[in-house]
């Protein structure tokens with residue numbers, strides 16, 4: 110068995126670079142290389158290889174937090190990685206270059222084949238080879254019938270098997286062919302790959318994806334425009350005027366916590382109850398937003414992707430004025446127990462700016478160390494059975510005055526000092542709902558009023574996703590055709606011999622990949638029907 | 648039966664199936680030993696050898712039945728009942744089941760009973776690994792996994808994994824046989840190289856469209872519903888894509904470059920390596936996968952680290968009987 114067997118359909122193979130070229134020849138030669146089968150294969154394997162780094166190195170658009178951690182840990186490598194676009198492999202020049210070359214190669218390869226195919230569709234099945242017996246599958250028998258009778262019957266028998274059958278002018282044989290759809294399947298598959306790419310590209314160029322953290326309740330609403338998002342990732346050709354003008358609020362959020370059996374602690378069945386309008390002035394509708402059940406408004410989908418707690422905290426400053434009140438988003442640091450971390454800033458507090466930082470425990474408990482002393486505080490359950498917020502206090506520049514736009518989830522402590530107790534330990538307050546703690550040194554007081562919940566909502570618009578989906582489905586159907594339809598030819602020749610008998614030769618040629626002579630019973634079946642009906646008619 | 652009883656029953660059935668596969672494997676080895684000096688066209692004179700071969704197949708059939716029972720029981724052990732595909736352990740027992748089933752079907756259709764020694768060895772090894780390294784509690788599916796697309800997605804992924812795996816075993820057999828000069832014994836008895844090559848091609852030609860359906864149609868549809876984006880270049884997706892491209896290259900190489908036999912077999916092995924790497928290996932290299940089942944191995948470690956939390960439990964009323972199941976997940980739903 111040879112590993113590199115050239116088949117007649119290998120119409121384009123890479124060729125050696127000819128000597129002394131004109132520019133035109135060079136262009137021609139390059140085009141040949143690009144559209145050669147070997148190039149396609151190399152590009153495919155390259156594409157697989159090029160996709161690997163992105164699965165090992167954190168990617169900016171997937172997990173930017175991991176990227177910044179990685180940068181911190183590898184200060185020397187990071188700039189090099191940046192140069193190589195290794196933090197955004199799938200948008201990088203070199204990754205794009207591979208698939209764009211592949212697409213060019215594909216077009217260059219498929220368009221000519223389309224014409225070949227169109228011609229082949231109109232062409233008649235080819236004339237019978239002179240020596241049918243030399244084909245890998247053939248057989249013969251003799252009979253007393255007139256050759257014309259045999260051939261007429263053969264045409265009928267083979268046509269019944271849904272072959273295209275012709276009797277060429279002046280020929281002593283019928284030629285038949287079927288399985289044209291295989292090549293059609295192949296063409297559909299390759300063209301559909303392009304359709305998929307167009308669909309995907311449309312989505313990433315014109316679409317957007319944005320996230321917003323929303324408090325529950327009537328007081329908080331969202332309307333779909335750029336200013337309302339916490340994070341927003343538009344495609345490079347995104348036009349904000351396509352954003353549907355819907356609004357919604359989360360009236361309530363349900364989650365069930367499993368409290369008995371071995372599944373204790375798991376949360377399930379998250380439902381955010383939405384009131385929404387599709388455009389200003391439109392009637393308000395309700396929707397139960399759940400995981401796996403996005404709300405679709407026009408071309409935009411709204412998803413529920415996260416939830417957490419927002420302690421409602423009021424800060425009064427040293428003068429007794431309320432300088433901060435309302436819920437603050439605490440981000441879960443543990444997905445199971447919902448122990449959460451958060452920061453509250455009061456830059457307007459007098460005499461000193463105030464910053465609070467600490468942990469929220471939905472179900473608070475202290476663990477004991479080996480000697481039975483209370484040690485680590487922790488949350489032991491995700492539901493809020495015994496909520497407690499534990500905060501440290503900082504004074505100084507908490508960073509909102511200068512408009513630096515620092516993150517609301519982080520307290521920059523570089524220009525602050527921590528408030529201490531008399532004994533030199535950090536001042537910490539542990540508040541349950543309703544508790545108020547007075548800060549030392551006349552700084553003011555902090556009240557934990559109660560608990561709110563927040564939901565992380567993702568809004569995305571991916572135009573072209575239906576195009577991509579249609580493309581993949583078409584590709585799959587084409588692929589099935591390409592893999593499983595077997596193009597084949599059959600010839601039947603009948604000749605009167607000198608002794609007056611008729612020699613009937615039948616041959617079959619299976620042109621599909623991996624065809625094995627003799628594996629199909631088609632030839633035998635055809636001969637069977639030919640001879641079977643011979644007996645009937647005699 | 649209660650859920651816990653179903654779970655125990657499922658474990659017992661998995662062990663039962665593993666023992667049956669192991670016995671089948673032994674029977675096949677006895678057959679192999681007996682065949683060592685027998686030429687391919689010779690009748691197997693030794694009765695013991697002939698019986699051992701049949702026994703291997705019969706035991707495999709029994710093993711597959713018990714294996715199926717184990718899968719059903721695993722699904723019934725969950726509350727609410729569900730498909731047994733919630734974590735890596737469950738994927739392993741489902742995947743090996745499909746490998747064994749595809750083997751039996753192929754044996755019926757194409758007479759590939761000579762694959763028995765390879766398949767049983769593979770299944771025994773994979774079941775052991777799954778049992779020892781990947782075992783995990785029967786948890787209800789997280790909401791994100793709770794979708795009928797999951798059923799379709801996973802069924803097709805598992806079926807194509809089975810087909811690709813058998814195809815790879817055939818390719819291994821091809822490569823080994825192509826180096827062997829022996830005219831006796833097992834290798835001489837398996838079909839000739841062109842037939843091995845062709846059978847391997849068939850397995851891949853069957854697996855590829857199914858994989859396409861799993862990875863590029865149902866996967867994105869489900870991802871869109873659960874995570875709000877149909878393709879995220881999440882490591883699992885990247886590797887599923889890599890696998891797809893490698894197998895596309897395999898079929899392509901055969902169709903256009905005329906690669907048959909050895910080169911095709913090597914490509915097939917590359918393909919199966921990416922497939923199984925995605926299944927198990929990638930979890931150890933990347934932490935950002937959104938496929939929540941990928942985390943179950945990580946959960947074991949955090950359970951150990953978080954023993955402080957477990958200590959705490961006794962102090963809290965609601966948590967009297969809590970067995971904390973810590974998932975190292977992101978705070979997603």
Ligand code: HEM
Nearest residue numbers: 118144145146149214215218302591592895898899902903
């Ligand atoms: C995205 C890139 C591509 C993918 C995923 C792909 C995939 C495939 C697959 C899976 C087959 C096998 C179908 C079968 O066995 O019948 C195939 C066949 C084929 N491909 Fe591609 N291909 C790609 C690009 C190309 C390019 C760039 C060319 C031309 C240079 C090309 C030309 C062909 C031809 C001519 C056949 C059929 C050969 C035959 O059996 O007649 N493909 N392709």
